[in-house]
Amino acid sequence: MPRFAANLSLMFNENAFLDRFDAAAAAGFTAVEFLFPYDHSPEDIAERLRRNNLVQALFNLPPGDWAAGEKGFAARPDKFEELQQSLRIALPYALATGVKRVHLMAGIADRNDVAAVVAFRRSLAVAAHFFAPHGIDVVIEPLNKRDVAGYFLDDFEFARDLIRELDVPNVKLQFDVYHCQILHGDVAMRLREMMPIVGHIQIASVPSRNEPDSEELNYPFLFEEFDRLGYAGFVGAEYRPRGATVDGLGWFAPYAGTRT
Ligand SMILES: O=C(O)C(=O)[C@@H](O)CO
Numbered sequence: 001m002p003r004f005a006a007n008l009s010l011m012f013n014e015n016a017f018l019d020r021f022d023a024a025a026a027a028g029f030t031a032v033e034f035l036f037p038y039d040h041s042p043e044d045i046a047e048r049l050r051r052n053n054l055v056q057a058l059f060n061l062p063p064g065d066w067a068a069g070e071k072g073f074a075a076r077p078d079k080f081e082e083l084q085q086s087l088r089i090a091l092p093y094a095l096a097t098g099v100k101r102v103h104l105m106a107g108i109a110d111r112n113d114v115a116a117v118v119a120f121r122r123s124l125a126v127a128a129h130f131f132a133p134h135g136i137d138v139v140i141e142p143l144n145k146r147d148v149a150g151y152f153l154d155d156f157e158f159a160r161d162l163i164r165e166l167d168v169p170n171v172k173l174q175f176d177v178y179h180c181q182i183l184h185g186d187v188a189m190r191l192r193e194m195m196p197i198v199g200h201i202q203i204a205s206v207p208s209r210n211e212p213d214s215e216e217l218n219y220p221f222l223f224e225e226f227d228r229l230g231y232a233g234f235v236g237a238e239y240r241p242r243g244a245t246v247d248g249l250g251w252f253a254p255y256a257g258t259r260t
């Protein structure tokens, strides 16, 4: 049975960020993920996890100036110092929350630019080496062009090949089903092929990125597929609720309270 993590960057936003942990736990989630914890102290985040008995499934490494459109540094040859600093910023949060995977964002760059590819490979190797002693995986996620124009990593097969070429045990794929459907389709077959390198899964409806209970994808089938493929990680519910978050949790009812 899949273990779902509420994405607190998109869900429960009827509440202030720190109160979303309590709301997610009250709704039956046993794990959470979010984009960035950096507006709060590691201690405050850890306290919300502790008092709600929640597991931290994932968060992202610092992306730069998100409001100004920066989406990470890893594929930016001119941003290696910022990349290294982002690792040092994230580590206290990783240690305080006990998270076991962090998302390294590539940034706005051209995947056909050799310098960007070289920079991304170096950044990924450096990040993996930095977090490996702490038992933390580094995941990379292809993003579709409609949501993130110009993002370097926009192809699942490119990401797959890079992970396999690097062949570093704690570098894995963040398989966001929403992006896979938009970029490529053929989701179940790509899950079957790539499952050995998958470190995290995320879900949302396509095309609206709402609750995983309507539109193009058959999520009850895909949830069973995750089980058939032996996926034992977290499934991040990374969607924008159509209305009040709790009113849209019917899809989640069979899974509430799952801890294994
Ligand atoms: O957009 C997504 O999908 C994500 O998972 C974020 O981490 C990056 O935008």
Ligand SMILES: [Mg+2]
Residues within 6 Å of the ligand: 141, 176, 202, 238
């Ligand atoms: Mg995602």
